[in-house]
Amino acid sequence: MLGISPSMALRFEVLARHNRARASRLTLPHYEALTPLFMPVGTQGTIKGLTNDQLEDLDCQIILGNTYHLALRPGADLLDTIGGLHKFMNWPRALLTDSGGFQMVSLLHLADITEEGVTFQSPVDGKPMLLTPEDSIQIQNKIGADIIMALDDVVKTTTTGPRVEEAMYRTLRWIDRCIAAHSRPHEQNLFGIVQGGLDPQLRDICLEGLVARNLPGYAIGGLAGGEGKDAFWRVVAQCTAGLPEDKPRYVMGIGFPLDIVVCTALGADMYDCVYPTRTARFGSALVSEGVLRLTHAAMATDYRPLDSSCTCMVCKRYTRAYLHTLVTKEAMGSQLVSYHNISHMMQLSRNLHSSILEGRFPDIHGGS
Amino acid sequence: MNWPRALLTDSGGFQMVSLLHLADITEEGVTFQSPVDGKPMLLTPEDSIQIQNKIGADIIMALDDVVKTTTTGPRVEEAMYRTLRWIDRCIAAHSRPHEQNLFGIVQGGLDPQLRDICLEGLVARNLPGYAIGGLAGGEGKDAFWRVVAQCTAGLPEDKPRYVMGIGFPLDIVVCTALGADMYDCVYPTRTARFGSALVSEGVLRLTHAAMATDYRPLDSSCTCMVCKRYTRAYLHTLVTKEAMGSQLVSYHNISHMMQLSRNLHSSILEGRFPEFVQSFLQKQFPKGDVPDWVCNAMDVAGIDISMCRIPQSA
Numbered sequence: 096m097l098g099i100s101p102s103m104a105l106r107f108e109v110l111a112r113h114n115r116a117r118a119s120r121l122t123l124p125h126y127e128a129l130t131p132l133f134m135p136v137g138t139q140g141t142i143k144g145l146t147n148d149q150l151e152d153l154d155c156q157i158i159l160g161n162t163y164h165l166a167l168r169p170g171a172d173l174l175d176t177i178g179g180l181h182k183f184m185n186w187p188r189a190l191l192t193d194s195g196g197f198q199m200v201s202l203l204h205l206a207d208i209t210e211e212g213v214t215f216q217s218p219v220d221g222k223p224m225l226l227t228p229e230d231s232i233q234i235q236n237k238i239g240a241d242i243i244m245a246l247d248d249v250v251k252t253t254t255t256g257p258r259v260e261e262a263m264y265r266t267l268r269w270i271d272r273c274i275a276a277h278s279r280p281h282e283q284n285l286f287g288i289v290q291g292g293l294d295p296q297l298r299d300i301c302l303e304g305l306v307a308r309n310l311p312g313y314a315i316g317g318l319a320g321g322e323g324k325d326a327f328w329r330v331v332a333q334c335t336a337g338l339p340e341d342k343p344r345y346v347m348g349i350g351f352p353l354d355i356v357v358c359t360a361l362g363a364d365m366y367d368c369v370y371p372t373r374t375a376r377f378g379s380a381l382v383s384e385g386v387l388r389l390t391h392a393a394m395a396t397d398y399r400p401l402d403s404s405c406t407c408m409v410c411k412r413y414t415r416a417y418l419h420t421l422v423t424k425e426a427m428g429s430q431l432v433s434y435h436n437i438s439h440m441m442q443l444s445r446n447l448h449s450s451i452l453e454g455r456f457p458d459i460h461g462g463s
Numbered sequence: 464m465n466w467p468r469a470l471l472t473d474s475g476g477f478q479m480v481s482l483l484h485l486a487d488i489t490e491e492g493v494t495f496q497s498p499v500d501g502k503p504m505l506l507t508p509e510d511s512i513q514i515q516n517k518i519g520a521d522i523i524m525a526l527d528d529v530v531k532t533t534t535t536g537p538r539v540e541e542a543m544y545r546t547l548r549w550i551d552r553c554i555a556a557h558s559r560p561h562e563q564n565l566f567g568i569v570q571g572g573l574d575p576q577l578r579d580i581c582l583e584g585l586v587a588r589n590l591p592g593y594a595i596g597g598l599a600g601g602e603g604k605d606a607f608w609r610v611v612a613q614c615t616a617g618l619p620e621d622k623p624r625y626v627m628g629i630g631f632p633l634d635i636v637v638c639t640a641l642g643a644d645m646y647d648c649v650y651p652t653r654t655a656r657f658g659s660a661l662v663s664e665g666v667l668r669l670t671h672a673a674m675a676t677d678y679r680p681l682d683s684s685c686t687c688m689v690c691k692r693y694t695r696a697y698l699h700t701l702v703t704k705e706a707m708g709s710q711l712v713s714y715h716n717i718s719h720m721m722q723l724s725r726n727l728h729s730s731i732l733e734g735r736f737p738e739f740v741q742s743f744l745q746k747q748f749p750k751g752d753v754p755d756w757v758c759n760a761m762d763v764a765g766i767d768i769s770m771c772r773i774p775q776s777a
Contacts, residue, residue, distance in 0.1 A: 139700070141707040146714075148688060169675070169700040177678065177696070185692050412465050426706055 103311040104241070105284045107343050111452045115335065115362035118451035121343055123241040124282055125181060126189040128156040130343065130364040131447040133355065133440040134191060135372065139164045143372055144430035145437065147186055153407070153434070153441050156188055157241070159367045162195035162234055163202070167218065171237040179239025190240035191367070193347075194231045197249055208248055210265065228272040232285070236278050244314065245273040247288040252320035259292035266290045267304040274308065286345060288316035289334050293326045302337035312343040315363070319348035328357055335362035352381065352443055359447050360456075371440050375432035378422035381439040387415070389432065394419035407438035470520035471647075474511045477529055488528055490545065508552040512565070516558050524594065525553040527568040532600035539572035546570045547584040554588065566625060568596035569614050573606045582617035592623040595643070599628035604756040608637060612763050615642035632661065632723055636743055637757055639727050640736075640764035651720050655712035658702035661719040663746045667695070669712065674699035687718035737766050744771040 106122040121128045135142050135150070137158045142150060150158065160180060165171070169183070177183050180190055196213050206215040212227035228246040235243040246269055248262040270287050277285050287305040291297030305313060315334045318327055331346060338344050343364045349355060350368020358366065371381060378390040382402040388394075400410040401418070409418075409431045421428030450456045479495050480486045486495040492507035508526040515523040526549055528542040550567050557565050567585040571577030585593060595614045598607055611626060618624050623644045629635060630648020638646065651661060658670040662682040668674075680690040681698070689698075689711045701708030730739035740761070744753055751774040761768045 139705065141701065141705055143706060144710075146688070146707070146711065147692060168704070169696075173675070173696075176676075183694075183697055185694075185697070417464060426709075429706075430710075 103284060104280065104282050105311050105343075107312070107341060109341070111454070113451050113454070113456040114360070116360050116447075116451050116456055117362065117364060118448045119343070119364060121364070123157070123189045123284070125187065125241050126156060128189060129445075129448045131355070131359045131451075132156055132365055132444045133350070133371075134159045134365065134367040135437050135440070136161070136367055136369045139168060141184065142433070142437070143376070144426070144433040145372075147184065149434060150186075150437075151188070153438050154445075155437065155441060156444075157191055157365075158186065158188070159191045159193065160238065160240065161198055162192045162231065162238065163198035165192070165238055166195065166234050171234040174239070175237035179237070181239060189242070190238075191242040192235050192238050192240040192244065194244045194246040195226055195234065196231065196246045208262075208265075210268075212246070228269045229276040232273050232276040233278070236283065239279075240283060242284045242286055242312065243277075245270050245285060245287050247290055247316055249288075249290060249317050250292065252292060252317055252322035252326075254292065259294060260297055263291045263297045263301050267301060270305060270308060270310075274310075284311035286310060286312040286314050288314040288347070289338075290317045292317060293322060293330060295329075295333055298330060298333055299337065302334060306337070306339060310342075312345065313338050314345040314347050316347050318346065319368070327354075328361065331358050331363060332361045350440075352440070355443065356447070359451075371436035372433045375436045376429040378428065378432065380418075380432050381436045389415065389419050389422045389428075391419075401432075401435050402439070405435065405438065405442070407435050409435040409438070469522070470518075471522040472515050472518050472520040472524065474524045474526040475506055475514065476511065476526045479506060480529070488542075488545075490548075492526070508549045509556040512553050512556040513558075516563065519559075520563060522564045522566055522592065523557075525550050525565060525567050527570055527596055529568075529570060529597050530572065532573060532597055532602035532606075534572065539574060540577055543571045543577045543581050547581060550585060550588060550590075554590075564591035566590060566592040566594050568594040568627070569618075570597045572597060573602060573610060575609075575613055578610060578613055579617065582614060586617070586619060590622075592625065593618050594625040594627050596627050598626065599648075604754065605759070607634075608641065608756055608760040611638050611643065612641045612760065630720075632720070632743075633747060633757065635723065636727070636740060637760045637764075639731075640740060640761060640766055642764075651716035652713045655716045656709045658708065658712065660698075660712050661716045664749070665747055669695060669699050669702045669708075671699075681712075681715050682719070685715065685718065685722070687715050689715040689718070740766050741768055741771055744768055750774050 104124055108120045109117045110120060111118045119130045121130050134157045135155055138161045142158065174180055174183055206213060212225050214223060214225050217224045231246040248265040250258055250262045273285060287308060287310045289298065289301050289305060291301045315331060318330060335344055344362065345365035346358050346363045348368055349358060349366045350370030355366050378388060380387040380389060380401045383404055387401060394415045397415040399415055401415060402410055413431060418428060418431060422432060476493050479493050486493060492505050494503060494505050497504045511526040528545040530538055530542045546568065553565060567588060567590045569578065569581050569585060571581045595611060598610060615624055624642065625645035626638050626643045628648055629638060629646045630650030635646050658668065660667040660669060660681045663684055667681060674695045677695040679695055681695060682690055693711060698708060698711060702712060726739060730736045748771065751772045753768065753771050758768065
C-alpha cells in the first residue's frame with residue numbers, strides 16, 4: 096500500500112530543489128511519474144489524433160480524462176463493468192479525471208450552481224439534471240483514475256463581488272461531501288482545489304481549510320480564465336507558499352510553455368491544458384522560439400523541420416513545407432502537428448525535471 | 464512526403480469527370496471548369512503525362528477515355544478507339560521512360576469485341592504494364608468477372624496486370640485467380656470512416672448496438688496494433704464521433720488488405736492457392752451461399768470450390 100496515511104494512494108518524494116522549484120517522483124497506482132510534468136487532455140479516452148502507442152512513445156506519464164464527456168460516452172456504468180477507463184482504453188500508465196463541473200458550466204445551456212450541486216439541462220433530452228459532489232465522486236470512482244478531482248464551485252477569474260467568496264466557502268463545504276462519498280481512497284487520490292478568485296484573503300481561507308483536510312494532493316483552480324498575467328502569478332505564488340511541501344501541486348488549465356516554466360519556478364508540479372493539441376489543429380507548432388504558424392505563406396517553401404532541436408518522429412521525417420500543405424485541410428495535418436506539440440511539452444517536462452535535479456535550473460531558463 | 468517505397472499516379476482524367484462540373488471529353492482532351500476560378504480549362508494526354516513526369520511516381524497511367532460501365536451505344540466504341548489514339552500521344556509525351564513506367568488502360572465497356580480490339584492495340588505498343596479499366600462502376604458481377612477474364616487472357620504473361628478500382632477482398636481473390644496482379648480502391652479507408660471493419664468473416668459494423676459490450680478485438684486472427692490493443696467496445700464509442708475512430712479502423716483495414724496481399728502471394732508461391740481460396744470462401748460464406756458469379760469465375764480459373772457450397776457446421 097502506498098502513502099503515509101490511510102487516505103492516500105500515492106507517494107511523493109522531492110528529489111531536488113532550486114529555491115521554490117522541485118523535481119520529484121510521484122508514485123501512483125498505475126505509474127511512477129517524474130515531476131514537473133504536463134498532462135495532455137484526452138477528453139473521452141483518446142487524445143485527438145494520437146494513438147496510445149504514440150502517447151507511450153512520447154513518454155506521456157499521466158493523461159487527463161473529462162468526467163462529463165466520459166459519463167455521456169461510453170458511460171460510467173459501462174466503464175465500471177469492464178473495470179475502469181484504464182482497461183477500456185488500454186492505457187497502462189496514469190490517468191487523472193476532472194470533476195465534470197467545469198465542463199458543465201462552460202458547455203451547457205442553463206447550467207446553474209446551487210448548494211446541492213450543479214443543475215443543468217441534459218444534453219441528451221433537455222431534462223433538468225443535477226450533478227452533486229457525491230455524483231461526481233461516484234462517477235470518478237467508476238472511471239477508476241489514479242487521481243480524481245473534487246467538485247468545486249469555480250467562478251470566472253474576472254468575476255468580482257460576493258459570488259467569489261460564496262464559491263470559495265462552498266468549495267470547502269463540498270470537499271467534505273467529496274471526501275465522504277469517496278469509496279476508493281486506497282486506489283484513487285482525491286485532490287482538493289484551491290479557489291478564492293484573485294483575492295488573497297479568500298485564497299488564504301481556502302488554503303487553510305483544504306490543508307486541514309490532509310488530502311493526497313492539491314490543485315490551484317480558478318485561473319487561466321482571462322485574468323491578467325500579473326494577478327495570475329501572484330495567486331500561484333501565494334498558493335504554492337501555503338500548500339504542504341510534501342504533496343503534489345497541480346495548476347489547472349495551464350499549457351503555455353512560458354507559464355509552465357514560471358509556475359515551476361514558483362513551486363508547482365503538474366499542469367494540464369488542451370492548448371498544445373488545439374493549437375495544432377489550427378496549424379500552429381510549438382518550437383523553441385515560440386509558435387510557428389504553419390499556415391503562413393512562407394512555410395510553403397520552407398524545407399526545414401518544425402524545430403531543429405526536436406528529435407520527434409515528425410521533425411525527423413517531415414518538412415514545414417509538407418505540413419503547410421496539410422494543416423487545416425487534412426486530418427493528418429492536425430495529427431502530425433499534435434504529435435510534435437505533445438513531444439515538445441514532454442521534452443519541456445523532462446527538461447524541467449532534470450535541470451532542477453542536476454542543479455542547473457537557472458541556467459536553462461534564465462537565459463535570453 | 465518522404466515515402467521511400469513505390470508510388471503510382473493516375474492520369475487525373477477520372478477524377479475530373481467524376482468531380483468537376485461540366486467536364487466534357489473531346490478528341491483534344493478533357494475540358495472542364497477550373498475549380499479555382501470557373502474558367503474553361505483543358506487537360507490533354509500531353510498535360511497529364513507532363514504533370515505525372517513532375518510528380519515522379521514509379522508507375523504512371525495513360526489518360527484514357529473512360530465511360531461508365533452502364534453506358535451503352537456508340538459512346539463505348541468511341542471511347543475505346545480514342546483511348547488507343549491517346550496512348551500514342553501519351554507515349555510521345557513521356558519524357559522519363561527509364562524512370563517511370565507508363566501503363567496503358569484497356570477500355571471497351573462490357574463488349575468483348577471492343578475489349579479485344581483495345582487489347583490488341585495496347586499489346587502492340589509493348590508497354591511496361593497494363594491496367595484493366597472501366598469496371599467497378601455499377602456493372603453486374605457476372606459481367607465484371609468475364610471482362611477481367613477476357614483481359615487477363617489477352618494480356619502478355621510477362622507483364623503486370625492492374626485491375627483499377629477494386630477493393631472488396633472477394634473481388635481481389637477472384638481477380639487474382641483469373642490472373643491479375645495489382646488492385647487499388649478507396650474502399651478500405653472509406654468504409655473505416657463509416658465505422659466498418661474488414662474481418663475474416665466479412666464486414667463488422669462497429670456502429671451496431673451489440674458492439675457496445677463486445678470486448679473482443681476486431682478480428683481474432685489479426686495481429687495489427689489495433690487488434691492487439693483495442694476492443695470492439697472501445698472502437699464502438701469512437702467511430703463516427705471521434706477522428707481517432709476513423710484512424711484506428713483505417714489502420715486495421717489497411718492491415719487486413721496487406722495481410723490479404725501477403726496471403727495471396729505466399730499461398731500461390733507455396734502451391735496452396737486452392738486451399739487458401741477455399742478457406743477464404745468458407746469464412747465469408749459459412750452457410751455455403753457462395754454467389755454464382757464466384758463459382759463461375761473459379762471454374763474458369765480452374766479452382767475447385769465445390770466444398771465451399773456445403774454449409775459449415777457451427
